[in-house]
Amino acid sequence: MSSSSVALDTELATIEVLRTVLAHQRRHRDGACTGRICLRCMRFHLDSVRATMKRGAPIEFVLPAFPAKSPNPAKVLSPLPDTAEELALRFLNSLCERIADIYPPGARISICSDGRVFSDLIGVPDEHVTAYQRGIERMIQRIGATHLSLFTLDDVYTGAHHDEMRKVLDAGYGYDHADLRSEVKAGGHALALYRGITRFMLEDQLTPGYTGTKAALQRKCRELAYGVISRSKAWGDLLGELFPHAVRLSIHPQACATGKIGILLAETPDSWLTPWHSVAVESGGTFTLMKRAEAEQAGAQLVYVAGKPSYYSLAPAAELAPWQRLCA
Template identity: 50%
Template sequence: MSLTTAPTTAPDRLSTSLSASILDLLLPHHRTTDRPDTPPGAHAFPHQLRQISAFVRAGAPVVLTLPGFPCKSPNPAKVLGHLPDQGERLSLRFLDSLCRAIGRIYPPGARIVICSDGHVFGDLVHVPDDHIDAYADELRALIAAAGLDRLSVFDLRDVLGDLPHAAKRAHVHERYAPSVEALRAEVRTDEQTLALYRGITRFLVEDTARFAGTRSALQRECRLRAYGVIQRSRAWGDLIADHHGDAVRLSIHPQPVGAAKFGIRLLEAPDAWTTPWHSAALRRADGTWTLMPSAAAAPLGHLVEQDGRPSHFEQRA
């Protein structure tokens, strides 16, 4: 039975209050470029309150979906390799801790479905499909090894099985992607879409380790690819909605207060757009963690290996 048609199992006032308490646990980690004078409360997020309330009224675990964890950047100046490392380990533990915190105030608890989207646009970000498979497989292994049983990974293999990767991408694009013309119009008229377009373009430029042409030619090429990435990202979001229609939608991109998607910051970083798969983790001398390009972290500390692979940097005292 869909949560939208589930019978009410508790008074609406109680479910609304409990839903607000659940959302309060997410608010300190909201990823946004907004800078309100007063931090917004749960009432400023009606979409998420409504979705959480549906789970609470049904007495069901709150399900959240998080598109992301696609693959490592192909630029070796930003990351330590093509497999998950300490940045991902810390992020997974953080997500599991959120689910545990929800479970302490709401016994059915919560679970987060990580919707790994690397294959959706691997060709556009110039990452080989075998690296994307290896990255997603290692994510699952890290979750299992750490006993993070409130987390799971969902990717195109769960939807389209063993079809060739190019065929999977074509299927998703043809069925779900908006047209380039529609996106261009939206970029011209919508500030949030423009910010997303610029952010993705910047990442594509930074992630291109080798380019034969000029800087301006690279920027033009990345602007074109950015539209493709947004198309595929929108398509992936619609596919997720088909498979997890009742879930609370999280986003690794900054989102304005009150948006239908809730932007969530996984780890501290100086830039609201930085993610573990575009950077390396640095443990500061005081024990706190931050994310930055590996080339910037290297002069600050020494490289630490785990399981025979580069993991993170430790800052020198």
């Protein structure tokens, strides 16, 4: 085979790999992405993916996600991962398998679980973060998701106390809250992210046992959200140093042609619920994600797998809205 045809093959394979990933892109509703596969986003990542493929190395992805279960029992089953996480992990692994079909050295996704990074701000005990991390690790093993691995703050500051880890992260990589406030005030992506984080924090803290006023909780969450944003950015910067060749994925929608690719955690539709804020609901052979209270209100029945509460089952007669369908 001539060198020019090898180069062409590499180019076509690079494009095909990126098409596979971008088919599951999570975009800003009013972002600049166009077409089913956004060519501007593809061009942005083409060079780095091509360079990895020319070296014949596996394509590395980094995904900060899977922090811990929401502390609100009205949204989730327990502090441990369940079928909701399993569906997402299976999807991410299958994405890597599809890449390996195109490019035999394949792909790896490092799931950078960020629960330890901000558990003190989101009201999740560190023991629950530890249990969740171990649960994800065991789940990856059990389902044979060989392309996935878990990476946490515990792997960075081995042996340190959890508060100490966060202190060192803040000191080395933290952001000035006044600067973050100005960014949020300026609007755009920073404001959208701030609103999203505040909304999720409020929902998580508004547990059935909460006795204060909603307004007071709202104030508290708005304040703490800056801490969460600072730590998320700090974690992202640290990961950038630790995984310099990796393509960055994010569960949040991203602007067109930027450093990160927003990614959905399921086969198709634009579901904004994450596995750690919800429960899996099976209906007529199809899984969807719902808040636990909503699943129970709809009459779904809890299903145990290997003695553990795992997901809900709903009689197919109850039609789900298209946005609620997660994967077939």
